[in-house]
Amino acid sequence: MISVKKVNNKPLNLLEKIYLWEIARGLSVTIRHFFANLFNPGNILTVPYPEKTIPLPGNARFRTRHRLKVRSDGSPKCVACFMCQTACPAYCIRIEAAEYTENTVEKYPAVFDIDLSRCVMCGMCVEACPEDAIAMDTEELTGGALNRGELLMTKDGLLRNLPGEPSRKGAANRLANEYLKSRGEE
Amino acid sequence: MMEFFEANKDILLFTGAAAVKALAFLGAVMGFTALMTLAERKVSALMQDRVGPNRASVFGFAFNGLFQPIADAIKMILKEDFVPGRAEKLLFTLAPFFALVPVLALFAVIPFGDYVMVYGYQLELQIADLPLGLFFVLALSGLAIYGVFLGGWASKNNFALLGGLRGAAQMVSYEVVLGLTLVGLMMIYGSASLQDMVRAQGRLLFGFIPAWGVVCQPFAFILFLIASTAENKRTPFDLVEGESEIIGYFMEYSSMRFAAFMFAEFIEIVLISMLIATLFFGGWQVPYLYETGFMFPGGAELPLNHYLVSAMQVGSFTVKTVFFCWFSLIVRWTLPRFRFDQMMSLCWKALLPLALLNILLTGAAMTFLGKL
């Protein structure tokens, strides 16, 4: 059964039926914009990304480029549990795990790549992380690059702390925290 | 050899001059058209508070996108030249030429200036002054329909065929209006030669108003503007392409074949702007400027060099052309598309009667007021 909706359009008056006056009104709007922008390009809102970016508003809760948090001894908080790789709907995360010889927490990512050209910025990796090790709060909007290679983030590029860190949350990080305490690095 | 040259001096000079003019004029038009493809995007961008293309650069110099047409051309050439398996190969190949050639040929009759004296030889600033130039215009623009229709039909694609059908119907319909609006002009200026019509527009009405077509035939101007936009298949009459619904007659075209269609459309914008300038805005005429210099209505005079006068006339024509090109772009990015039935009833039920009425009124006015 097709539902029918009756639209009561206002009938056109004579001036509108002739079109010409209305067209002229429309043209006046566009022409006004044209000349305003021609002589005063500063008013154009377009930002020449990626060369220039605008600071995000302070209350913005955007998901921006990923980062890997760092412990106080400089090791990544990530323990290569693969939860982010499992949760990632875009298959853009690649991890290879390796083993510390002396650290209590045993496991760390030898390779941690995020292919930003594939990433859909959904934030599932952040949700999935049990160690509070990955975050999307660098306030860097990604996606602009002149070749694909620039969009492949490796572990070195991802490791970064923000002021007020390292945080000590996360299940396996309990072990790491104890280890750091035993070495007097807390 | 010399005897042959002496004997055929006039013809040789005429042919040589025509060739030089054709090359220079068409070269200028082509260059300008390339810029139009950029202008289309730049103008629309500015109207919509955007920047438009500004990335194409040579050695890091972008000049705000000036190299974009070159980049586009390179891209177009490098694209795969694809012919659908079931297409009519011959017609599919011919269609872009049918679209492009008539439009280019039309520039022959556009006068872009009065004349210049070169070594005592009077060089007309028009490639060919046909006595029936206006009919030549109508005839060749009728030929351009073939490009659209053959392209749509030879593709063997439903949507392309639909676009081609729409294009044929639309262009044939508006061709009629286009022709009829020009009848009034021919009546007033008493000639079908475009150069004669431009020269006639140099006269003054009541001693101070230039006798431009838009003054004598304001009604015809509006009708011509509408009909020519439709003839050019541009918004609001772009149902032939209808990007959002049927893509259009060039759906199966790629690479330079598609570029030919697109280029033809932009050349047509230039052509129509030139025609409007020529027919309704005095062509190369500058108000009160005559062969010897300015002669203002109050009696003041300003004698000028002949070459300066010619330069000002060509400049005047250029400025008018550029203005109408710009206006065409503005209209393109302001108005939404008509529905097909709306467009057809606009043509046959509104524009055609009005064009006929215009002829009637012109005839009546000439009977009562006398010839111009």
Added chain:
Amino acid sequence: MPTLTIDGKPVEVEKGTSILEAAQKLGVYIPRYCYHPKLSVSGNCRMCLVEVEKAPKLLTACSTEAAEGMVVRTVSDKVKAARRDVLEYLLINHPLDCPICDQAGECGLQNYYMDYSLAKSRFKNEDKVRRQKRRALGPHLVLDNERCILCTRCVRFCAEVTKTAELEVMGRGDHSHIDMKEGKALDNGYSLNIADICPVGAWTSRDFRFKQRVWFLKKTPTICLGCATGCLIEAHHNENTIYRTVPLPNPETNTWLCDHGRLAYKAVQGGDRLVKGVIKNGLIDFEPALREVAARIDEARGAGAVAVLGSPWLSIEDNAALARLAKDALKTENYCFDFASEQGIKDGILINKDPSPNANGLRLVKDAHGGISQAELSSRIAAGQIKVVLAEARAAGLIKDALKAAGTRLIVFAANKGEIPAATYATLPYASYFETPGTFVNYQGLRRRTTPPAEAPEGVKPLWAVVNKLAAYSGSSLRLDSAEDALKGIDLK
């Protein structure tokens, strides 16, 4: 034959059956940690508590014998509460380092918590008892005592299955933990089974450690080719890489799997794998190597000086293809599929006296295609009648003395570089049975077929396909388009 009622459904079981097994017969699953069908009943984890009418307390289903007229309830509120409490108890000191634990994804604690508990712990994270983590025990295992729930499956496995009894629960009460007895080493040849039976992440395999998360693994059932026992195994693999193999318990052959067989998959991938042909000692592409081999065979063929040797390490299909090559393409009598060897379980658990998996299958090939005996072949080689011998690498090792004495040119098929015997003239690679299907007959006469979990490296073909090509180079067609084509004429019974 007592008849009891479990969750309202009557079931008749044999005398001596436990409630847990009776429930299993009905399809009622009772959670368990310490119970294992092939180990003695311990009854220490308390996870299998069920309510039995007229019993004052909940009873452990694994250690309570089913009796006539018993009425058992496995899903009553009391049972549910008991399970929740047992889990809370087991998790008090569990370190919750699932992110770094290899067991995560197949962990009894994780699964039962989701199924039966979902309760928040009432104990503070900081008060957990700390024990030694990450301790390498034996050649294959890592022990993490913090994760252990003391189900003693590992202790019982070592005591009852391998009878080596290396492990014991040390200390009492809060201090109890699994440890190795003094003077012992956990190298009993079956130690990796401990990682399998451990319901939590206390025992993990060093081989599999941190290689892959278990939820990424796809499972393909196939057979182990480590010896003539022919155990059923399950290969766990992802994206064409095999990460581990585990036993597929079955009544005919195996519940467990020996360490040797379990790690046999490693030969298929890694640096030792042969993916190109070898002429003398130089690697060369497969096609030129094949042409060279064909040329050498053609040289010797005219004088009838080519011999083909089958192999008990190859499937019936590939052996049959070799027999067809000798009989139909090379038209020689010098081919041998005679490999008699003593068979039978060597150590009382799984490992067979015969290290080759297919000696019985070879008998079928011999019945169908005939051939000379191994002694006859050796004597012909020693007599200098044979100029070129075509054989599988490990089988060639059996006649290497004769070959060496006569200086015969040896051409072998090998999957690994390590298998190639010394002084081999040419080697051709073939797809191993983790990469192509093959039929094998174990020491009991059970015919089993491998299912390939991975694909062969690029350019490496199954042996029957290599043989087919070799025959084509020698000027005759064997018409082998699939492994099944090679089986024609063989009575598989």
